[in-house]
Structures are given as C-alpha cells and as structure tokens.
C-alpha cells in the first residue's frame with residue numbers, strides 16, 4: 001500500500017489542528033481526517049476562556065507558554081485571538097490561585113468592589129474575593145479554527161475514521177471510501193478518541209458528559225467584557241463560566257456542570273440540559289444586569305473528563321500512535337499540539353503528559 005502521508009491526524013478540532021500545524025511546521029506531511037467540518041465538535045461555538053488560573057501549578061506554567069503561542073498565531077493569522085479585557089475570577093479560591101499565579105510570574109490584580117465595577121461593568125454589585133488575570137481573555141475560537149484550517153488546506157479527508165490499525169511500524173487508517181497508510185497517527189477525535197484507542201488496545205478512562213452553554217446579548221458593546229469564572233455562590237449558582245464574543249456583542253455563559261452520558265452517547269435524562277440552560281438565564285438575570293437575559297444562541301456539546309480532575313489531560317502512546325484526552329483544553333491547545341508532535345517525532349510522550357503524571361489533578365498550595 002502506498003504511503004499517503006507521514007502522519008494521520010484524526011480529528012480537526014482545536015487540538016488536531018494545532019498538532020497538524022506543528023507537524024507541518026516541522027517538515028512532516030499530514031492528512032487530517034474529520035467526519036465533519038473543522039471545529040464542529042467540542043471546539044464548536046464562538047469564544048472560550050483563556051485563563052492562567054488552575055489548581056495544578058503545571059497547568060499554570062503550560063498556560064504561560066500557551067499564551068505566548070496564541071500571540072504568535074495572532075500575528076501569523078493577522079487577527080487578535082485573545083481579547084484584551086482580561087479574565088475575572090470570583091470566590092474563595094481566589095487567594096490560593098492568586099498565589100500560584102504570582103509565583104508563576106502572571107500579572108494578577110486583586111479587586112475590591114469598586115475595582116471590580118470598573119473592570120467588569122456588566123456585573124451586579126459583589127463584595128467578596130475577586131481578581132483579574134490581566135493577560136487572560138476570550139479566545140476568538142472561530143478565527144483560530146479558520147486560521148489553522150487555512151494553513152492546512154489540501155490535507156483534509158472529510159470522512160469518518162472507522163478504524164486505525166498499527167503493525168508497530170506504520171498505521172493504516174480506514175474510512176468508508178479510503179484506506180491510507182501513514183508513518184504515525186495522532187488521535188484527537190474528542191468523543192471519538194476512546195473508541196478508536198480501544199481498537200488499538202489502549203483503554204482511556206474518560207467519562208462522557210453532555211453540556212450546554214447559552215449566549216446572551218450585551219446591552220452596551222462599548223463596555224469592557226472580561227471572561228468570568230464565578231465560584232462564589234453569591235448569585236445563586238455554585239460555579240459559572242462565561243466568555244465574550246470578539247465584538248463584545250454577546251456573552252457565552254454556562255453553569256459548570258454536565259450530565260452523565262453512556263458510552264454510546266445516550267442520556268438517561270436529556271431534560272436536565274434544558275434545566276441547565278434555564279439556570280444560565282436565571283444567573284444572568286441576577287448577576288449580569290449588563291446583559292439581556294433572553295437567550296440568543298445555544299451550544300450543546302459533549303465533554304470528555306478524565307477521572308483525576310475537570311482540567312485533567314493526558315497523552316497515551318502505543319507504537320506509532322498517540323492519543324489525547326481531557327477537558328478544558330482549548331486554552332492549552334498550542335502546547336498540547338506541540339506535545340503531540342513531539343511524541344510523534346521523538347517516539348515518547350514528553351515529561352508531564354503521561355497518564356501517570358495526572359496533569360491537572362494535583363492541587364498545589366500557594
């Protein structure tokens with residue numbers, strides 16, 4: 001069988017595109033397989049939070065590196081990919097996380113009620129712990145996906161990968177109408193990663209959940225619109241996240257919760273998605289007077305979570321195949337792509353990314 005390309009990349013979400021771009025930049029030829037258009041899976045919808053704050057110090061360090069890569073991509077694609085408005089965090093975790101950020105050299109500003117009002121005028125009055133991660137912000141997800149896809153044009157096969165098989169030296173990828181041989185494969189298929197890895201003898205302990213995020217129109221798009229992580233409980237919901245659209249016209253907001261799904265994607269109680277969407281609307285009505293609480297857009301999506309934490313991520317390697325799984329990976333996509341490419345080129349998973357490292361699962365004390 002003739003070799004199609006050096007590396008098959010399965011999945012054209014932000015992680016697959018990032019890995020493929022890195023591999024191409026290193027002089028390797030790639031084929032990117034995706035059953036749909038790039039960025040339609042977990043990477044769907046406009047905006048994600050770029051934040052440095054994590055409980056695991058290693059993720060803070062990776063975020064610092066990723067931030068630099070986002071700036072490089074912004075220059076290359078000719079569009080700012082992270083908004084200049086910063087990332088606001090509310091709640092009792094603020095002092096601990098602020099300590100970790102300061103130790104990592106991240107610029108962070110503690111906010112009193114007045115400071116918060118200035119930084120985040122769309123928010124209702126709040127008196128508790130708050131901080132601003134100055135170099136955080138909203139990721140312009142659509143421009144990132146478009147920019148990377150544009151650099152990879154001519155490499156896409158728009159078909160479902162039914163199976164990946166390796167004889168130890170090469171990888172054969174089978175789709176409904178193609179069979180391709182590659183020197184290596186990177187599996188970053190989101191929800192599809194665990195089943196493909198299982199076929200290669202690798203068990204990835206990922207939990208599948210269903211999630212919903214709702215967008216609300218901003219009443220005054222001239223106002224500063226930082227991202228929000230609210231763990232305070234002050235406005236009636238325990239954990240809420242939100243990120244603004246690049247033109248500040250809307251705020252994508254979700255209750256940080258998802259609904260258990262079976263491996264085949266069935267849900268025992270799909271009505272809970274509606275309840276989470278309603279809870280997002282109630283939160284907006286209470287906490288964010290600067291928004292119109294009528295839902296504007298909705299994103300339903302799968303989330304894949306590793307057992308050691310909501311921000312957990314890991315790479316599994318078997319022969320010439322490497323697979324990645326985790327959640328909340330958008331902000332780290334440039335460095336995860338780099339780690340995947342390094343695994344292909346060096347034949348080993350970079351330090352810190354192996355499953356036993358439990359990246360994202362260790363809470364550091366400040």
Ligand SMILES: Cc1cc2nc3c(=O)[nH]c(=O)nc-3n(C[C@H](O)[C@H](O)[C@H](O)COP(=O)(O)OP(=O)(O)OC[C@H]3O[C@@H](n4cnc5c(N)ncnc54)[C@H](O)[C@@H]3O)c2cc1C
Nearest residue numbers: 011013014015035041042043049161190192328329330331
């Ligand atoms: C609503 C929401 C909000 C989020 N907020 C944040 C945030 O604020 N900050 C953050 O950093 N992260 C956030 N995340 C997480 C982040 O979006 C994901 O971790 C990231 O997008 C995952 O990208 P991916 O490339 O791994 O997966 P995906 O984007 O799912 O890409 C996988 C691709 O593989 C393709 N595929 C699957 N199986 C096959 C197959 N057999 N054959 C061919 N193609 C296949 C799919 O079609 C898909 O395009 C959020 C996620 C959601 C859903």
